[in-house]
Amino acid sequence: MIGGGIILNSTSLHNMDRSDQIKIAEKPEDLRGTPLERREFMSMLKAGGALALGSSLAGCAGGGGGSDSDVPEELVIARPSDADLLDPHQTTDANASRVMSLLYDGMILMDGDRNFQEMLGKGFEVSDDGTEWTIEFNVDSGITFxxxxxxxxxxxxxxxxxxLEKSLIRSWAVGSMQGVEKVDDRRVKFTFEEPYAFFDSHAAMNSYFAILPENLGGKSDEEFAQEPIGSGPYELEEWVKGERITLARNDDWKTPTYDVVESDDPPVPEKIVWQVIPEATPRVQGLLSGEVDALMGVPPRKRENINxxxxxxxxxxxxxxIYYVPMHNELEPTSDVAVRxxxxxxxxxxxxxxxxxxxxxxxxxxxxxxSYPSWAGETVREEVGxxxxxxxxREFLSEAGWEESGGDYREKDGETLELSMITPNAPPATLQSSEEIAAMLGEVGINVNLTTTQPNTAYSEMAKGETHLMYASLSWFTADVMQFMLSSAxxxxxNLQFLKDDQVDQYLDEAARTLDNEERADIYEQMQLRVMELCATVPLMTLAEETAVxxxxxxxxxxxGAASSIWLDMRLEDD
Structure with a gap:
């Protein structure tokens, strides 16, 4: 959650027989929430949506919700790397999430004001003690996979x-969920050991919380991760690993969608191509020349080129x-709070x-x-910033016994102050930031041995517990991700900090079961203050989410605040 290509045409999935196999190609050798109280939060809600987009210079055609002149035949979205898998229970990859949000439908939607809207589910009823959630579903609306x-x-x-058996986020993203049972042909009941404040918000994430066909439509886990079957607005047409994922419009899509989608018959673009262009300059050049239609994750140093x-x-x-520098709280010398x-x-x-x-x-x-409603950064800055x-x-290093030695680096009992640091080697800003941080620490007498590696490897290595520092980032849309980042368990x-603090754990658990928004924000404020009193980690920034079109x-x-990005409503401007 732990991001210049040649666009090739493929046979449209709409012209294929349902029994035809989706093409999965290996890369060729020569190519590279919560504003409402949970009591009775929805009954019969209006349809609604998240990120609406669409388009391509490849051509225009009829279909979707536009006229023949403005419907994009193909929307090409450039990004630096590919998805790993497309099974929502087997991945936490952001690149996979963006594709999965088009392949699958979820239970509900959350709009830009964090209000909930109908999708496969029509609404919740929550028991008085908050431990049972009963959801009614749109099972008679002609929705198909x-x-x-x-x-x-x-x-x-x-x-x-x-x-509950397989998801990589099951340990924290559904609270104390005990089970799920069929009430009747329209309703399902979820039971929890104790109230869980984020279930509705997470249910609005139609990637990781997507509804899958029973028994995966006859596929094995391995097959499904490569050839997914959803009920979403697009279906997989072709996947050339490391190069592109091509999605074809699902003309049978009948699931309610977001209010902001203006089309009478979404989605609009006939195809969406997720094109991998690793280097920043070719990605931006492709956008400005018209070879691609949109960029996800604009390179910071290329913003002015686009503006x-x-x-x-x-x-x-x-x-x-949150971009941050986790410091190992149990490995000397960063186990010393003065050093941190x-x-x-x-x-x-x-x-x-x-x-x-x-x-x-x-x-x-x-x-x-x-961006979180429970963020208390200014209070933290004033009290323990x-x-x-x-x-x-330098004063804190001296307090910890690390004194100037006459050389570049401080010493203690004849030992030089050295820290190991690992960083992902991409994107470029990550590596540049890590090098800059190492140099900054050198200014106060800390020798940083910086190692760079592939992103997934970097996180795995930090988790082994043998490295002092890392340049890390984490992205989610509800505050419960603090469990993922800070829980002792x-x-x-x-928890890359190896932080083990009973008080932090208590705040995290209490916040997760507190349904009142204001009360929960107060608890999270205390949690944030406690973490920074311990100086368990170094927060750096919240990066803007930028898209160029x-x-x-x-x-x-x-x-x-919406849970996913959906490119449904984009069309070409009328001349």
Whole structure:
């Protein structure tokens, strides 16, 4: 959750027989939430949606919800890397999530104001004690999966039984869920050991919480991860590993969608191609030349190229990420809080945000993303903030017994102050930031041995517990991700700080079972203060979520706080 190509045409899935096999090709050798109280939160809700987009210069055709002149035949979206798997229970990859949100439908939707809307589910009823959630589903609306099977309540039960057994996020993303049972042909009941405040918000994430066909439509786990079957607005046509994923419009799609989608018959684009272009310059050049239609994740140093061009528009929104430097709280010498405080004071966050990210981020003093309603970064800054201050950093090192030696680095009992640091080697801003941080720590006498490696490898290595520091990032859309980041139970896994603090755990657990939004925010404020009193990690910034789109397209609508990105409504501007 732990991101220039040649676009080839493929036979449209709409012209294939349902029994035809989707093409999965290996890469060729020569090519590279929660505003409502949970009591009775929905009954019969209106349809609604998240990120609406679509388009391509490849050509226009009829179909979808537009006229023949404005319906894009193909929308090409460039990004730096490919998905790993397309089974929502076997991946936490952000690139996979963006594709899965088009392949699958979820239980509900969450709009830009964090209000909930109908999708496969029609609404919740929550018991007075908050431990039972009963959901009614749209089982009589003619909704079908891509293989033609009708959507039934048994698909919901199967999905969540499998989720509880296999999902990589099951340990924290469904609270204390005990089980799921079929009430009747329209309703399912979820039971929890104790109330869980985030179930509705997570249920609105139609990637990781997607509804799957019972028994995976006859596929094995391995087959399904490569050849998924959903009920979403698009279905998989072709996957050339490491190069592109081509999705074809599901003309049988009948699931309710977001209010902001203006088309009478979405989705609009006939195909969506997720094109892998690893290098930043070719990605931006492809957008400005019209070879691609949109960029996900605009390279910070290329923002001005797009802003100054008439060929594309840059859309920037507050992101749900936290970029941070986890410090191993149990490995000497970062096990000493004075050393951790010295590191925090030695890092110039403003220089990183302005010089490397071109001001595309917001400096953060809390471990929680700055876009969350429960964020208390300003309070944390006032009470325990670690401002850039080299003198204070040196004082803390001296307090910890690390003294100047006459050389470049401090010493203690004849031992040089050395820290190991690992960092992902992509994207470029990550590597640049890590090198800058190593240099900053060198200014106060800390010798940092920096190792770079593939992103997934970097996180795995940090989790082994043999490295002091890492440059890390985490992105989610609800505050419950703090469990993932800080819970003692996940130390040595997603808790890269190896933080083990009973008080932090108590705050996390209490917040997760508190249904009142204001009360929960108060608890999270105390949690944030406690983490930073311990100086368990160094928050750096919340990076903006930026998308660039060709100027001839209309229909883009980013919904802040929505659980997924859906490209449904984009079309070419009328001449």
């Amino acid at each position: 891509h293989n033609g099977d009708e959507f039934t309540i048994d698909d919901v039960v199967f999905t969540f039984e499998r989720f 100054s061009s008439e060929e594309a528009t840059l859309h920037s929104n507050t992101g749900g990420s 405080k010295a590191i925090a004071h030695a890092i110039d966050k403003e220089r990183i945000v302005s010089d490397i990210y071109n001001n595309a981020g917001r400096i953060n003093y809390s471990p929680m993303p700055a 670690y401002e850039y201050d080299l003198d204070r950093a 996940l130390a040595g896994a997603s 060709r100027s001839e397209f209309t229909g883009y609508d980013y919904l802040n």
